[in-house]
Amino acid sequence: MSRDRTFASFFQAGFECSSHRRRDGVRLDLIRATSHDRHVASDYRQCAELGLRTLRDGLRWHLIEKSPGCYDWSSWTPALEAAERNGLQIIWDLFHYGSPDHVDQGSPDFPRRFADFAMAAVEVQQSVSGRPPILCLLNEISFLCWAVETGYFPRVGPGKTGWLKRQLVKTAVAAATAIRERWPETKFVWAEPLIHIAPKHHRKQEVAAAERRRLGQFEAYDWLMGREEPELGGREDFVDLVGLNFYPHNQWYLDGPTIPMGHHEYRPLADMLEEVAERYGKPMFIAETGAEGSGRPAWLHYVCDEVRQAQGRGANIQGICLYPITAYPGWDNSRHCEVGLFAPVGSDGKRHVFEPLRQEIDRQRAIFGVDKMSEAKLRRLHVAR
Numbered sequence: 001m002s003r004d005r006t007f008a009s010f011f012q013a014g015f016e017c018s019s020h021r022r023r024d025g026v027r028l029d030l031i032r033a034t035s036h037d038r039h040v041a042s043d044y045r046q047c048a049e050l051g052l053r054t055l056r057d058g059l060r061w062h063l064i065e066k067s068p069g070c071y072d073w074s075s076w077t078p079a080l081e082a083a084e085r086n087g088l089q090i091i092w093d094l095f096h097y098g099s100p101d102h103v104d105q106g107s108p109d110f111p112r113r114f115a116d117f118a119m120a121a122v123e124v125q126q127s128v129s130g131r132p133p134i135l136c137l138l139n140e141i142s143f144l145c146w147a148v149e150t151g152y153f154p155r156v157g158p159g160k161t162g163w164l165k166r167q168l169v170k171t172a173v174a175a176a177t178a179i180r181e182r183w184p185e186t187k188f189v190w191a192e193p194l195i196h197i198a199p200k201h202h203r204k205q206e207v208a209a210a211e212r213r214r215l216g217q218f219e220a221y222d223w224l225m226g227r228e229e230p231e232l233g234g235r236e237d238f239v240d241l242v243g244l245n246f247y248p249h250n251q252w253y254l255d256g257p258t259i260p261m262g263h264h265e266y267r268p269l270a271d272m273l274e275e276v277a278e279r280y281g282k283p284m285f286i287a288e289t290g291a292e293g294s295g296r297p298a299w300l301h302y303v304c305d306e307v308r309q310a311q312g313r314g315a316n317i318q319g320i321c322l323y324p325i326t327a328y329p330g331w332d333n334s335r336h337c338e339v340g341l342f343a344p345v346g347s348d349g350k351r352h353v354f355e356p357l358r359q360e361i362d363r364q365r366a367i368f369g370v371d372k373m374s375e376a377k378l379r380r381l382h383v384a385r
Helices: 040-049 077-085 110-128 141-149 163-182 204-224 269-280 293-312 355-368 372-384
Strands: 011-014 054-058 089-093 134-136 196-198 242-245 251-253 284-289 317-322 342-345 351-353
Touching: 011 284, 011 355, 040 077, 040 351, 054 317, 077 089, 077 110, 110 163, 141 163, 141 204, 163 204, 196 204, 242 269, 269 284, 269 293, 284 293, 293 317, 293 355
Parallel strands: 011 054, 011 317, 054 089, 089 134, 196 251, 242 284, 284 317
Antiparallel strands: 342 351
16 A cells, blocks of 8 residues: 655644535635634644644635636635745645535536536636645535435435435536546545444344444445446546544434443544545545544544554554634534634734644654654744744
8 A cells, every 4th residue: 555645744734614504594604704814824824833734725615606607716816825835735625515606506517517616726726836736626525415414504406315415426526527637636635524323222223224324424435436326427536535524523323412432332433444444445534633622632642542553554544634723613603612723813913822732733743753844844933933
């Protein structure tokens, strides 16, 4: 298995960039809500100073294509330019749940509409950077389908179970096909939830139902690679890296509550990562992970220990992305979610760092033996300041 590094840094930072409409019709824009739009230059500089040289960030399609086929890139170009100034590598999310109101995600022309937007976006990226892009074309296909089918997000399409997932995979395939033909060196990474579901009572029927639900987490990747549902057009080369999103709430009982860490039903993350590695045989990364409040350092400690165990069993895991890297207002009620490294922008115009998490990152860097150039650069920057 190839161990070639795709990423500029093993530890990475992700900026929350959801831009969907809630079921009550309110449009979210987390880039604006976290002031990342106004502070992208300083946000990127702060990440660079902390040795986080690979970032996940996103485009807001609803601001870019305000009328069909007419693109205004002014909401994105400051981020492109800031990345270049700071020598950062960005994984660009092109569709983080949200689309313009004139675009119907359930329409037969949605794959074409998104592919046109994606091609135009790469043209702009190439004009600024010129380097092969790293793209997450559609974020969390599985979660978006669950959110629509359960009514957490507004209805899309006919409401048939599985219909939207096929629509989204066809959309991803349309964009990947067009981009790979024009820019063959593009890297496609994806971000899908990594989950575990356990039966509550271990009756035979319930055990089988829990396992069916659990295995459903692999459908998006299986279809994108063409291993299942080949009529959707998936191909192995459409997945360069398998991205996995893992949070403290990612394990639960079938139709029941979350399984707490330490419980005998809680499945070790290392086992889950090993299963994915054996299933796909591709490079992987933790595309999102993080906890809230004072639990942030302990959670990272756990994730890193489990990643090392999985690596020891042969899993090619190339990075861990802290997501979101900034505190943010919750989707449903705008409550203050104290996550990541950075606080909201203060009166001094800066985001203050949550030191316990920063110290844990430094400890884990030393254990993994990664990002040493970043640490040397960080020391030089501190001396200069």
